[in-house]
Amino acid sequence: MKNKIVYDSVGRIRFRCGQAAFKRTDEKRIERYLLSYDFVTTAKSSAANGGILITYSVDRRSDVISVVNKLNMQELCVSDDDSSLSEEIDERFRSDLTKIVIKRFIHKFLIPAPLRPVITVIKSVKYIANGLGQLLTMNVNVDVLDGASITACLAQKDYKTAGSVMFLLSVSSLLESYTKERAKAALTESLMIKTDKLWLSDENGERLVPMSQIKKGDCVRIRAGSIIPVDGEVTEGQAEVNEASMTGEAVAVAKSPGSSVFAGTVIENGSIVVKIRALSSETRISQIADLISQSESLKSQLQSKAEVLADSIVPYSFIGFFAALLVTGNVNRAVSLLMVDFSCAIKLSVPISVISAIKEASDHNITVKGGKYLEEYASADTIVFDKTGTLTNAEPYLESVLSFGDYNETQILKIAACIEEHFPHSVARAIVKAAKERGITHEEEHTEVIY
Numbered sequence: 001m002k003n004k005i006v007y008d009s010v011g012r013i014r015f016r017c018g019q020a021a022f023k024r025t026d027e028k029r030i031e032r033y034l035l036s037y038d039f040v041t042t043a044k045s046s047a048a049n050g051g052i053l054i055t056y057s058v059d060r061r062s063d064v065i066s067v068v069n070k071l072n073m074q075e076l077c078v079s080d081d082d083s084s085l086s087e088e089i090d091e092r093f094r095s096d097l098t099k100i101v102i103k104r105f106i107h108k109f110l111i112p113a114p115l116r117p118v119i120t121v122i123k124s125v126k127y128i129a130n131g132l133g134q135l136l137t138m139n140v141n142v143d144v145l146d147g148a149s150i151t152a153c154l155a156q157k158d159y160k161t162a163g164s165v166m167f168l169l170s171v172s173s174l175l176e177s178y179t180k181e182r183a184k185a186a187l188t189e190s191l192m193i194k195t196d197k198l199w200l201s202d203e204n205g206e207r208l209v210p211m212s213q214i215k216k217g218d219c220v221r222i223r224a225g226s227i228i229p230v231d232g233e234v235t236e237g238q239a240e241v242n243e244a245s246m247t248g249e250a251v252a253v254a255k256s257p258g259s260s261v262f263a264g265t266v267i268e269n270g271s272i273v274v275k276i277r278a279l280s281s282e283t284r285i286s287q288i289a290d291l292i293s294q295s296e297s298l299k300s301q302l303q304s305k306a307e308v309l310a311d312s313i314v315p316y317s318f319i320g321f322f323a324a325l326l327v328t329g330n331v332n333r334a335v336s337l338l339m340v341d342f343s344c345a346i347k348l349s350v351p352i353s354v355i356s357a358i359k360e361a362s363d364h365n366i367t368v369k370g371g372k373y374l375e376e377y378a379s380a381d382t383i384v385f386d387k388t389g390t391l392t393n394a395e396p397y398l399e400s401v402l403s404f405g406d407y408n409e410t411q412i413l414k415i416a417a418c419i420e421e422h423f424p425h426s427v428a429r430a431i432v433k434a435a436k437e438r439g440i441t442h443e444e445e446h447t448e449v450i451y
Contacts, residue, residue, distance in 0.1 A: 001071040003052070011041075011058050015068055017050035022073055024088055030071070033212035039063055072215075093178040100174065104167050117159040123166055124150045140318075141311045148318070149338040156331055165339065195229040198222075201236075201273050216276050223271045227264065231278035234259045239270030301375060306350040313346075396426055398434035410440060418442040 001021060007014035022030065024047040034043035034052075039060035044053045056064045107119060131147020134140070146169055153162035199221040200209045206221050211229070214220065219235060222228055228241070240252035245264040252268045255261055261274055317338055325334035354371040361368050368374050385391055401409040417435035420428035435442075 001068065001073070003068055005065075006051075007053075012053075012055050013061065013064060014054075015052040017052065019048070019050050021047075021050040023047050024092065026073060029212070030073075032210075033071070034067065036210040036212050037063070037067060040067075089178065089181050093174065096174055097171070100167070100170050107163065116163070117157075120159045120163045120166075121154065124154060124162060127166060127169065139311075140314050142314060145314050145317055145338055148321075149335060152331065152335045152338065156335075158332075195227070198229065214276065214279065216279060219273050219275050221271065221273050222267055224267050224269055227266050228261050228274070229263050230274065230276045231262050232260070232274040232276045234261060234272045235275050236273035237271050239272045240268045242266045242268050301372070302350055306346050310346040396430045398430050410438075413438070414440050414442045 001017055003015040003017045003021075005013060006016045022045070027045045027047055030045040030052065031043045034040050034054060039057040041055040041057070042053075043055075045051065052068060054064055054068075107116065111119065127143075127150050128147045130143045131145075131151075134143045146165075150162050150165055153159070153165060195211050197208050197210055198214055199206050200214065201219045201221045214230075220230070220232075222239075224239070234255050234257050236257060238254070238256045241255050241261060242252050243249060243262070243265045245266075246262055255270075255272060260277075261272070263278075320337040321334050324337055325331065328334065354374060357374055358368045358371075361374075368377075398413075401412050403409060403412055407415075413431070413435050417432045417440065420431045
């Protein structure tokens with residue numbers, strides 16, 4: 001990562017990477033990555049200015065600089081230690097809302113009265129400019145309506161009302177963006193892969209390392225029962241991989257050297273070494289999550305109709321304004337018609353409903369690509385299901401133990417559980433569960449089990 005050292009003293013150094021270097025949601029990942037090195041004592045990052053502050057062991061300055069220079073946001077993966085994206089959005093919303101309220105309080109009670117009209121006019125420029133910009137492109141929409149309302153108030157020298165309108169518009173805009181971001185974040189998190197550590201395989205053998213230290217080109221060992229957290233190519237071993245999260249097909253696919261594997265899939269049987277091709281946001285499953293969270297681009301007909309309806313209401317608001325002004329001659333009454341408008345609510349309600357429905361489906365392990373597919377589902381008359389893992393749970397239980405030799409039931413179950421506990425198959429889990437329920441304990445009495 002490109003950076004500039006802005007403060008440097010013994011055991012303490014601050015880097016400036018630029019405002020666009022990383023996002024607020026990346027701060028925890030950067031800090032966790034830096035703290036994974038034993039010579040880093042503390043680490044603090046700030047997306048506001050792209051700053052990274054590190055305290056470190058006195059004789060390791062060059063190592064710290066090297067780590068920061070090699071920092072690549074695309075290769076930092078999500079961990080369970082990260083605060084969720086939803087929490088970050090909630091925190092940002094509270095912070096932004098507090099700032100808006102404080103600014104309103106300062107404007108209303110602390111700024112001298114003669115200066116308030118000047119500040120109100122300055123604030124109104126962006127709203128009026130947005131309205132004029134839309135009008136010049138022949139789009140009579142909500143921005144035009146907002147600009148007209150504020151202009152009408154300023155024309156009457158009603159600066160107090162103009163300020164109130166802009167305050168409400170800013171709160172409304174904040175609530176709108178927060179609602180959309182919160183719904184999208186909840187959906188994205190439901191598909192997010194969270195892995196803390198991986199078994200790195202190299203010439204020195206295999207060792208467990210933090211995910212933050214894994215990079216493209218590394219080889220990692222992934223065993224039966226584990227979720228594959230990266231995209232890559234199998235270089236060693238064989239396994240049966242459940243790719244239901246990618247394809248919807250519950251039948252495991254055989255993987256051998258040269259085969260591709262994808263993040264989010266699960267190894268049901270075997271053990272493989274994977275050479276990493278893509279990490280974090282570059283993986284297929286992350287791209288699927290991004291596609292779904294951006295599902296507004298796959299709009300349903302209802303969404304498109306709602307947007308057309310919302311914009312079509314705006315001209316009628318202007319007709320009402322001029323009609324009220326002509327009949328009553330009262331500008332205040334006429335302006336009230338510009339302020340009472342339902343276009344924003346109509347535009348916001350439909351996409352939020354669609355995203356919420358997709359999130360609800362995701363909670364029930366159903367992936368919907370976008371609003372138009374959700375809408376088409378209503379007209380479906382035939383649905384084809386894959387049975388195993390969809391209509392059935394694949395949760396067998398041990399009914400009985402039959403002995404064909406000198407071993408009794410307890411001995412047989414003890415030996416079977418000792419072996420089967422290493423295998424994630426549903427039948428193996430049933431045997432292990434039955435032994436645990438009967439209080440049968442065992443010690444490792446075998447070498448590595450090969451299935």
